Amino acid sequence: MGSLFMKPEKFSVYYKQVMHELVRIGVGALGIVALTSVFMGAVITIQSAYNLVNPMVPLYAVGIVARDSIILEFSPTIIMLILAGKVGSSIASELGTMRVTEQIDALEIMGINSSGYLTLPKIVAGLIITPFVIILSMFLGILGGWIAGDLSGTVPSADYIQGIQDQFLPFNIVFAMIKALVFAYIITSVSAFHGYFTEGGALEVGQSSTKAVVYSSTAILVFDYILTQLILA
Amino acid sequence: MIEVEGISKSFGTKQVLDNISCRFESGQVNLIIGQSGMGKTVLMKCTVGLFEVDKGCIRFDGRDFSSMDFRQRKPIRQEIGMVFQGGALFDSLTVEENVMFPLNMFTGMSLSEKRDRADACLKRVNLKDVHQRYPSEISGGMKKRVAIARAISMNPRYLFCDEPNSGLDPKTSILIDELIRDITQEFKTTTVVNTHDMNSLTEIGQHIVFIHGGRKWWEGSYSDILQSGNAELDDFVFATKVMQRLKH
Incomplete structure (x- = not known):
């Protein structure tokens, strides 16, 4: 952990790495984030409308439920969790492959702090880009x-x-x-840890990748509960 | 000169190196020879600090490398060039970017200076028109040569090559051997080569260390190897019919 935050050998090289990771973690995930978000919002709206068929509950309540469910949880x-699967496995397999093909050793031999060079830009990029991705997802x-409420006729536009x-x-x-931000840190650091400390060959790279997704997803669920309890309760 | 003094290394309960002492001479090609699984790579990785030794010390021209921490080792590491068994080129970078990588990290050179230096290093290893290719797009022999080009880009004082001929055809192996020998003379490096290739032994071996079962069994010059009188060494060196004919 100490070596992760050691002074970089050259800031300009780290800056380029951060930019590269921003594209990979953020821009690379936009497609799946957009697709999931649109359909998630659609399903929440239709299901909420389906469950709120009560003359005492106004139709605009569906909009409130959908908005708060999306912003607070979904x-x-x-x-x-989806990013943990996509980005986490990618980080772990990249670092794992670098480990088993001695690319990390090559960095060490050159006198480069490999853990800092390889993982710090990923963590920084994750922390920078995630809020934008999540705002986009909410929108x-x-x-x-x-769209779903209007197309299906369950919730008129004005009510929504x-x-x-x-x-x-x-x-x-x-x-x-x-x-x-907390989840972004979990995904990047847990995945980088599993990838960086891979030992063996191709089989172990796959195992590290799986572990990275499983552990970061579990940690996200646990911290989701802890943060909700701490901040909202 | 690199001095290795009484180093031992274990992984769990398995002792891989047992009290090894040897010297790697300056300006010479020093070979570590031995059968596969006898500890050659571990010895090399301990020498360059990729593995921490359990006991013993390693000195680079009198500087006690093994007792240094990461920061203290940095200046020495920048004097080391290493060619890994599989090349260890960075997959995401082109050949040119791979060679420029150490220059990017440790020099204040302009981009054109770095490109010129990379070009010179690639020409030195007889590679042309591969600058913009990725490691996955070049052959095994080319990868080894790019790895050598990257290793010499910072004008190393010490050059380590881990099985540089493995997986190569005989002609390319000879080319790599010649490159290692020429670079050692040109850059006056202390070169250490891990090999079990008998052609490398006869062509470039100047100072030889024979490792067997994690222990040093013999150390000397190539000219002495024919009359070593060491049964284990003879068994290893003269295992092939070609070498047996050479002996007689």
């Missing part, structure tokens, strides 16, 4: 709900728009960002 947690999720504006708490966004 975007920061489910999307980060697309709510948009997906609107009224719902997503009603009783809005800006703190929910802050809470979601806190969760996203």
Whole structure:
């Protein structure tokens, strides 16, 4: 852990690495994030409308439920679980392959702090890009709900728009960002750890990749509960 | 000169190196020979600090490397060039970027200076028109040559090569051997080569250390090897019919 935060050999090289990781972690994940968010929002809206068939409950409540579910839980947690699978396995397999093909040894021989050079830019990039990805996911999720509600005729546009504006708490966004940052740190650091300390060959690289996804997903679920308890309860 | 003094290394309960002492002479090609699984690579990795020794010490021109921490080792590590068994080229970088990598990290050279240096190193290993290719797009022999080019890009004082001929055809093996010999003379490096290739032994071996069962069994010059009188060494060196004919 100490070597991870040692002074970089050359800031310009680390800066380039961070930029590269921003593209890989953030831009590379946009497709799956967008697709998941739109359909997640659509399903939440239709299911909420299905469950709230009560003359005492106004239709715009569906918008409130969809908005809060997406902002508080679905975007920061489910999307980060998906990223744990996509980004986590990619980080672990990249570092694992570098380990078993002696590329990490080659870095060490040159006098480069390999753990810092390989993992710090990933962690920094994850922390920088994740809030933007999650904001985008929230927007697309709510948009997906609107489209689905309108197309299916379950929630008219006017009701949905009224719902997503009603009783809005800006703190929910802050809470979601806190969760996203914690989860981003978990995904990048846990995956990098498993990849960096891979021993063996191709089989072990696969095992490290699986472990990275399993452990980071488990940690996300545990920390989701802890953070919710600490901040919202 | 690199001095290895009484080093031992175990992995769990398995002792891989047992009290090995040897010297790698300056300006010479020093070979570590022995059968597979006898501890050659572990000895080399202990010498360059990739593995920490359990006991003993390693000195690079009098500097006690084994007792240094990561920061203290940095200046010595920048004097080391290493060619790994599989090349260990960075997959995500082109051939040119691989050779430029140490220059990017440790020099203040401009991009054009770094490109010129990389080009010179690639030409030195007889590689042309591969600069923009990725390691996955070149042959095994080319990978070894790029690895050598990367290793010499910083004008190393010490050059380590771990099984540089493994997986190569005889002609390419000879080419790699000649490169190692020429670079050693040109850069006046202390070169250490791990090998079980008998052609390397006869062509470039100047100072030889024979490892067997994790222990040093013999050390001397190539000219002495024919009359070593060491049964284990004879058994290893003269295992092939070609070498038996050479002996007689």
